[in-house]
Amino acid sequence: MGLQKPKPDVYQAIADPTRRQMLLLLQDAGELPLKEVTPHFSMTRAAVSKHLHILSDAGLVRERKVGRETRYQMNPDPLLELRRWLAYFDLYWENKLNALRLLVEEPETQTQTQEHLERQPDNGGLKPFFGGDSGI
Amino acid sequence: MGLQKPKPDVYQAIADPTRRQMLLLLQDAGELPLKEVTPHFSMTRAAVSKHLHILSDAGLVRERKVGRETRYQMNPDPLLELRRWLAYFDLYWENKLNALRLLVEEPETQTQTQEHLERQPDNGGLKPFFGGDSGI
DNA sequence: AAATTAGGATACCCTATGGTATCCTAATTT
DNA sequence: AAATTAGGATACCATAGGGTATCCTAATTT
Structure with missing residues (x-):
């Protein structure tokens, strides 16, 4: 059984509209690497990465390393x-x-x-x- | 009963744990003036007032002036x-x-x-x- | 009328947050 | 091997957010 993460506040994670949108995007797309998430937003790769990490910290997104890319997947459980x-x-x-x-x-x-x-x-x-x- | 204001972000309003607590408090208590809300939290009256206004802007709280005091009431609709x-x-x-x-x-x-x-x-x-x- | 009280309004502090720019690494491709 | 690429890591900036302190007003009380 996997243990859950520290959970850095789901409430705050979804407070940002960009992040809410990311969740919806990932829900539709299934699993995406940073590279493919980025063009959906008008900000730099670094910014997108940050948001994804916040979502990840909140447990709303799961990361999976595949080669040199990290793929992000929605996880609505939190x-x-x-x-x-x-x-x-x-x-x-x-x-x-x-x-x-x-x-x-x-x-x-x-x-x-x-x-x-x-x-x-x-x-x-x-x-x-x-x-x-x-x-x- | 009309619909609410332009809606200054419910998501952000509830992102703060203090404000979430305030909503629960108001839900229990029904309607309270600032004076009686304040002692439930370890912060100044001004801070509590700010939070209540944010909640109010988000439509989550309704204000009613009674004499010199303003009473706050929960409104979960948003x-x-x-x-x-x-x-x-x-x-x-x-x-x-x-x-x-x-x-x-x-x-x-x-x-x-x-x-x-x-x-x-x-x-x-x-x-x-x-x-x-x-x-x- | 004078004193008190509720709470709005500022002004200001500090920290968190969203964002960019830049550099660095490790896979991948040629 | 060399060049390219994905994306992590920092450093840094600007602004928003939570908080206090202080002042100001308008009801209430005496």
């Missing part, structure tokens, strides 16, 4: 921590969620929202009592 | 943005999630993962196809 935290506020939403969802989803999305509105959202079966701390 | 963003990664979890849950809730049954997850693939009614801030 985001479970976020989910867990968000679950604290579910109680607040449960009542107004329906009304709110209309406002939120409407703008540019076609929605067949109504259907799954009924089934009460909850947090996907996640309970706020286990440590969503990656490592699996 | 966190839906986060939920929405998190939903992007639900697909990644769907396979692992149940395994994890089994590990946590019932350490012995971890072998039955596969059949389990076909039944409970949902992410709490949140769909992964809109949201985020993407951009570039």
